[in-house]
Amino acid sequence: MDAKTFDSKSLLDSLFENGILFESGVDGLYGRSGAFEEVIERFERLVTRLGAPDKATRIHFPPGMSRATLEKSGYMKSFPQLAGCVHSFMGGEREHAQLLGMMADGGDWTELQKATDLALTPAACYPLYPTVAARGPVPAQGLLFELSSYCFRHEPSKDPARMQLFRMREFVKIGTAEQVRSFRESWLKRGRAMIESLDLPCEVDLANDPFFGRGGKMMANNQRDQGLKFELLIPVTSLEKPTACLSFNYHQDHFGQTWGLKFADGEFCHSACVGFGLERVALALFRHHGPDAEVWPAAVRDVLWSV
Amino acid sequence: MIDQIRSLLEQHPMIPLNFGALADDANLYDAGLTSFASVQMMLALEEEFDIEFPETMLTRRTFSSLASIADAVSQLTRKAA
Numbered sequence: 001m002d003a004k005t006f007d008s009k010s011l012l013d014s015l016f017e018n019g020i021l022f023e024s025g026v027d028g029l030y031g032r033s034g035a036f037e038e039v040i041e042r043f044e045r046l047v048t049r050l051g052a053p054d055k056a057t058r059i060h061f062p063p064g065m066s067r068a069t070l071e072k073s074g075y076m077k078s079f080p081q082l083a084g085c086v087h088s089f090m091g092g093e094r095e096h097a098q099l100l101g102m103m104a105d106g107g108d109w110t111e112l113q114k115a116t117d118l119a120l121t122p123a124a125c126y127p128l129y130p131t132v133a134a135r136g137p138v139p140a141q142g143l144l145f146e147l148s149s150y151c152f153r154h155e156p157s158k159d160p161a162r163m164q165l166f167r168m169r170e171f172v173k174i175g176t177a178e179q180v181r182s183f184r185e186s187w188l189k190r191g192r193a194m195i196e197s198l199d200l201p202c203e204v205d206l207a208n209d210p211f212f213g214r215g216g217k218m219m220a221n222n223q224r225d226q227g228l229k230f231e232l233l234i235p236v237t238s239l240e241k242p243t244a245c246l247s248f249n250y251h252q253d254h255f256g257q258t259w260g261l262k263f264a265d266g267e268f269c270h271s272a273c274v275g276f277g278l279e280r281v282a283l284a285l286f287r288h289h290g291p292d293a294e295v296w297p298a299a300v301r302d303v304l305w306s307v
Numbered sequence: 308m309i310d311q312i313r314s315l316l317e318q319h320p321m322i323p324l325n326f327g328a329l330a331d332d333a334n335l336y337d338a339g340l341t342s343f344a345s346v347q348m349m350l351a352l353e354e355e356f357d358i359e360f361p362e363t364m365l366t367r368r369t370f371s372s373l374a375s376i377a378d379a380v381s382q383l384t385r386k387a388a
Binding site: 074077078214215216217218219221222223225226254 | 341342343345346347349350360362365366367368370
């Protein structure tokens with residue numbers, strides 16, 4: 001992890017060599033060392049402390065969510081290439097024998113599996129909206145949640161900052177357009193100050209999601225034209241293409257309409273979220289401050305180890 | 308051209324806008340057009356007119372009114388002819 005190398009392959013190799021990540025045989029799927037996990041735990045505490053004055057309701061979701069919820073959310077319209085559904089074997093003994101035969105022959109035995117009711121969670125906030133909608137009208141002052149979840153996106157890569165299974169922490173505000181926009185503004189400021197306090201170089205830029213296909217190009221242009229997504233970028237594997245470590249998203253009333261999230265007067269709610277890519281922030285810290293967290297700059301250790 | 312586009316879009320099951328009641332230059336987003344519906348619109352127009360919108364035209368502005376859609380479609384059909 002010397003300061004000059006800035007490509008993803010050499011960073012990944014160096015993370016393996018230093019025992020920070022462990023190979024699994026699948027790109028984007030790694031074991032994490034105790035030191036890596038401790039950095040993530042410390043960073044999560046920092047996030048929670050910064051958000052504490054807002055008194056968010058904390059919910060931790062598992063890495064799987066209801067497939068029906070994912071379908072209704074519209075995820076397959078925008079990101080079919082990233083989604084993962086959980087399949088299981090549901091046959092009898094005869095099919096089991098067939099499965100083992102196919103496996104022994106190197107055939108595609110997975111066709112004997114069927115889709116379960118579960119999908120892998122693509123972002124920490126997807127399971128939240130129906131949970132909130134089920135509780136009835138949203139109060140006039142809005143609602144605020146602090147979420148965490150392991151998330152899945154099918155994008156195998158040698159870039160250690162693009163994992164297939166990773167953790168995301170999020171604050172989600174559900175309220176009026178004005179409430180959620182000011183929430184997002186406040187986190188744009190707080191997020192940048194937080195990353196700068198960790199002595200990491202960063203910039204905030206307008207961004208778009210990786211929508212699927214040519215239609216997706218149009219969705220992405222719409223998203224940019226309307227300034228709906230910003231990202232806080234830190235150089236991790238490239239100086240030219242820094243990695244998005246935090247994102248600040250305004251959903252307008254998309255989830256309000258989709259899930260019937262309304263105020264008592266029947267008006268649809270707007271929503272916004274700020275997401276923290278935990279592995280990405282940890283990788284940025286290891287990348288810039290070295291493989292041994294014990295000898296990171298005192299100022300950085302003070303911020304992380306005082307919480 | 309505009310009437311052909313209006314009737315095409317009016318019949319589209321995934322674009323729930325009352326195109327018959329909209330003026331040529333009325334803003335479709337103000338009338339409730341979602342990003343997803345605008346993608347459906349783009350795909351329907353490509354099929355109907357046998358055209359392909361280049362990336363530079365895949366913008367919010369291109370699909371903001373029936374008049375600007377007609378403008379874009381006629382540019383592309385003229386090029387193809």
